[in-house]
Amino acid sequence: MVMGMWLTAQEIQTDSLVGEKITLDEVFVSAIRVTKESPVTFSNLTKAQLKPRNLGQDIPVLLNFMPAVVTTSDAGAGVGYTGIRVRGSDATRVNVTINGIPYNDSESHGTFWVNMPDFASSTESLQLQRGVGTSTNGAGAFGASLNIATDGLSEEAYGRISSSIGSYNTLRNNLKFSTGLMHDQFEISGRLSRIISDGYIDRASSDLDSYFLQGAFKNDQTLLKAVLFGGHEITYQAWNGIDAATLQIDRTFNPSGIYTDENGNTKFYDNEVDNYKQNHAQLLWNQKLNGYWNTNLALHYTKGRGYFEQFREDDDFDTYGFTPLVVNGEEVNTTDLIRRRWLDNDFYGTVFSANYNKGNLDLILGGGWNTYEGKHFGEVIWAAYASNSFIRDRYYDDTSKKKDFNVFAKANYRLNDHWSLFGDLQYRTVGYEANGEDTGIVDDTFDFFNPKLGATYNLNPNNNFYMSFAVANREPNRNDYENGSPKPERLNDLELGWRYVSSDVQVNTNVYYMNYKDQLVLTGELNDVGAPLRANVGDSYRFGLEIDAQIAIGDKFALSPNIALSSNKNKDFLFQRDGVLENLGDTHIAFSPDIIIGNQISYLPNEKFQLALLSKYVGKQYMGNIDAKGSILDAYSQTDFNAQYEIETNTFIKRLTLSLLVNNIFNAEYVSNGYFFTYDDNWTSPGQTTTIEGAGYYPQAGTNFLLGATFEL
Template sequence: MKRINVVAMAAVCTLCAQRALAEQKVDTVNVHQLNEVVVKAVRAQKNAPYAVANIKKSELQNFSATGQELPFLFARTPGIVAWSENGTGSGTTYMRMRGAAGSRINVTLDGVALNSPEDQTVFWQNMNSYASLLGSAQIQRGVGSSTNGDGAFGGSISLATAAPSQKPFAELTGSFGSYDTYNAGASFSTGLLFNHLIFDGAYHETATDGFVDGTRGRSGSYYGGLTWLGNKFQIRYKNIGNFEKTGQAWNYISGPNGTESYKEIWNMGLGRSNTLLGDYEEIGGKYQLVPFTFRDGRKWDRTTDNFYQNHNILSATWQPSESWSHNIALHYTYGRGYYKDFRGNKSLSKFGINEPGKTDAVRVKGLTQNTYGVVYNVNFKTDEWDIIAGTNLQQFRGSHWGYVDYIKDEALEKKYFGADGRYKYYDSDAEKDDYSAYIKATYTFLTHWNVFADMQYRYVRYTTDGLNDKFYEKDGKYVNQRLDVDDHFNFFNPKVGVSYTNGGHKVYASVAMSNREPERNNYTDNGNYPYPKSEKVIDVEAGYQYDGSNWHAGANFYYMDYDNQLVQTGETSDIGEALTTNVKDSYRMGVELTAGWAPLSWLSVEGNAALSQNKIKDFDEYVEAYDADWNYVDPVHNHYSKSTLAYSPSAILNGFVDFHYQGLSATWHTNFVSKQYLNNSEFSSMPCYSQSDLHLAYQSDVKKAMGIKNVKIGLDFNNIFARHYAIMAYDYGTYVGGKRGNWFSYIPAAGFNVMANLTLRF
């Protein structure tokens, strides 16, 4: 809490300084226009022929007090599923859009790519409380328009930081709830200093014990900004940092025999047991999770992921006339982190130590990342034309490393550990260059018609070398997998579309192509499958929307035809990462529906639905196999002429009832996610699930009592009906003695839980 006090003191000092300065009116509209220029290049405009969901600042601010990560807000829009390892919505969090995993979703912050260049995903636990920093967010489902960074195969998310406040303010917020979860933060702005300068900042953090045992964690973010406003330009520097130490549960929840449903596991009293903490033992006729123990008697506390990241963005925006605008941003991101876990009763050959038998060990696996680049775009706009051209030049340099820092056998420690008290078992470096350029244009004719065209060229080079953390037997000894990847890709991504708007009506259609390169894990963890290839999708979209005086409705139809789509096999790595392989022909098709009605000024009802089919036309599956004595044998090969893509539910539904009267508001939300297959063979599945939440809030302006201008009180009631169910699962299916079996593991949702919030604005 010490950092929050520093922020609050800075706010008080700057507010006092502001009162001593002469005030001069600044064109507020122009300031917001300049801020919109920053993200216009990566966002779909109002008449764009794409499926879009826009999230306003007020929604982001309200959500930031819940302590949950941003994917749980995005999951209220069509076609998105979100879940967290600890069951509460905070910490290690994932999402899918149209069935596509996080590495297929392009995410930008003020036009700068946020996806990790190697893993091509966003680790949302590293972005705690970002919702409080944002002014808006836009979700484009499908390929959408050109953006910076990795190709969008499920969709893209554009995040925009809030425009700096020209009026001085300070805000304190605090939340507390179930599982000792708290969220605390402070933010401030000096307002306009010297008629040109604004300094603003924020600090937020969240901590929780988690629903799942061993997922206790703490994460946070800080922001500092300096903005210079001119008549038609602004220069802005943003420093955004984040940190996290999060308890992990990537093994998910499994029963002692590995085959029970989650309901059965819960009834056994093991529904929160985390097998990263220990092993099951039968004691007194009941199974219990017995913690891993060090040789000195200490018990293993938890497996943690530890990461620090700092983003630096220096941008300049210039609007010399109503028709022209320019934006350029220099950015640099530094990241460093590691996770530490206990490996109970494992063969040391897993670490390249060629000793017989099994023992306990603790490993530390980490990485360092440096990403830097420049983003530029120029916009020309008239009554008929809206043309945007831009370029993105980005370079990544990183390293991966791993150590063993404990072996139960003390003699082996002395034999293998170096002077630093540990044993290094792998080390590799990686580089990635990502250069792209695009031009997109919208032409308006006959008043109501718009034609859209978009062309992007992207060049990618990825190299990695050194020793990986996998080992193979050679001449009776285990040796590291040697990495030697040097791949180049040239991608051309065209898009065209047309729309008609008149009154509240909008009709549109588009065709878009996107290509993308494999991610690091596709190279290192492809196992029995061939070397990964780049993938391509052609996305056809068509839709209709109507906005009336008190109701709205829309339908978006899509067909996404994939070539060499990298799909999840249902297998996972030893840290829970989904393994993938290319499939030659596959598709996703469906319809996304939205509707809302406000029969009264204080009451509205809304809903959305995503209904889909997700199929592989031709799929070869390789399944790990053992003989009856659990000795490795050749993997079993199964061929399927048509099967359902894993983790692609055919129905995702959301319903809302919103009551709002003066300062009081109440929102009821119910969602439903249909059955999901856990591998591409349709051999195993996870049942459908549904839950309901209720949000209550009251806010009021006050007469500056103790300097307070506004007070807001909120209550969030989650999973009101206290259902115990799995929100995600995987099946480590294998053949044993010629028979295929299932070993299910689940991520559970927490039961009924509550979060209370208080926000004070000065």
């Protein structure tokens, strides 16, 4: 059985639950990853499993068929800005690390995959832990942790050219190479990529470049890697969505950049773009000290700089510090203008761990120290009336700084052949300072203690049971401070699970109860740059059942179904409607569907040929927390077809691999994301407050395709 098509394996497929040995290339993430011997709910995905569908779409889209996962794309086709939710928790709750180093933005807690396009082509493996998971680096996980390991060492030299074309003028080209291990110790490898796409949504174009370069040294005791990677993205903004009426008549309409010219004609500004560069440097060192001890040390630095550009019609002078003018005897205090809102930030620090493994004890001591320094400023680059302004004037100029330190100790102790005990203690301290309206007015320090404990029971080589209880605490993000005086949130997570593995069947089943205090839930609203807003809601919970399986039917067919059932509720939710504060009782948490189903049917007629039918069903969601009918996001389903065929040749091209991905083959008209807002209207009926509701939607593409070819030299 070729395992490259199986998406949600808890580990490398075996016929028993004996833990797999960590390979040399996985040592940098070993401190934050888990195996079947740990009482944690998780799924793994390898390079081979990513390969058939890796034709230029972002990592969240490639994870779409994993358990309890919902993904979305602003441009509608998986290129450009994409997002992921796990168990109803948005990207700010999914803690992402790359080689054990934090990737989430320190201020927003978000993960912007558009900044590293085609990164799946440099990914060796990833692990998605659902729930609190194990201690890791960066902001605490409140829904999931995604741990990515970049390309491992290649014993053999190779050159690889990949190209793919597809709908909406999508084109992806990349070049990969490796010197192989020179003198059995040194390797240099790298990748250059370029992706362009018009997007499904009008003008939602993407122009993306990225690179990856790695130098490695290894011997029997040492593994040392220097890794450089980064990207440059220019994407036309598509984060405003459309209203329900427009959704019915013009699904691809994009209001971004719209304005009216002097003749009353509706036009769109041609450079309403997000333009951002991000470069990463990592130095990774693993040292085996003796038969029991090994250590990991990583130094990292990330530089990000860029802006988004907007045409603004009839903007107030006051916003930009302009002095009113008198033109033809009339006072002018508004103007059409083009502005850029800049980010210029540095993120640096270290993460470290030491692992002791002897007899029945597996002990890891580790931690991290990271600093973020950000500049936020705005410039007007053109104005119909510039008043008293000068070029390069900044109409706001804010700074922020965040320091994050954590240490943890975790151990797995095997009592006997059946029982293992797990303990994990983490201390984390966060200091955050910011000085302006765009960054929040912040001077806050948090100290968090996050304990975790659990037990695993191996009934026999095929059956494994686990139970864990974990506590997580989390600081507010920048947008939370902008919106008021938020409180930190706390989560108590209880997980119960059963795993079954045989030569033909693997089943993972778990029940969870996640109880929150002061959870910062999505309100459904967006700020002026398309970022979701959140608010503390007091008490809330998520209670669910997740099942995923892999079933081999003979030696050619395989099934990989998964289902996630959940109840996600705010307790005694308070809302002010029509000027009166109401207790709505228990309401649905925004963007938390009660049911998510995925499945993959694979057919492998031989080792060179693979076919797969992938399906996804996402149940009804509420985009707000008040259970308003107008906030409902309808249930939807999506089915993709994937094929891969390898051709061995006797020429200078060693192998040709052809791949085809047809997304949404049944041309379903569905919406995977949106927003919901309310506001008080005091003008329509003087003396009376009326609550007005509204919603926006992000439609996804109908049937579309990607066709790729990879030449291995």
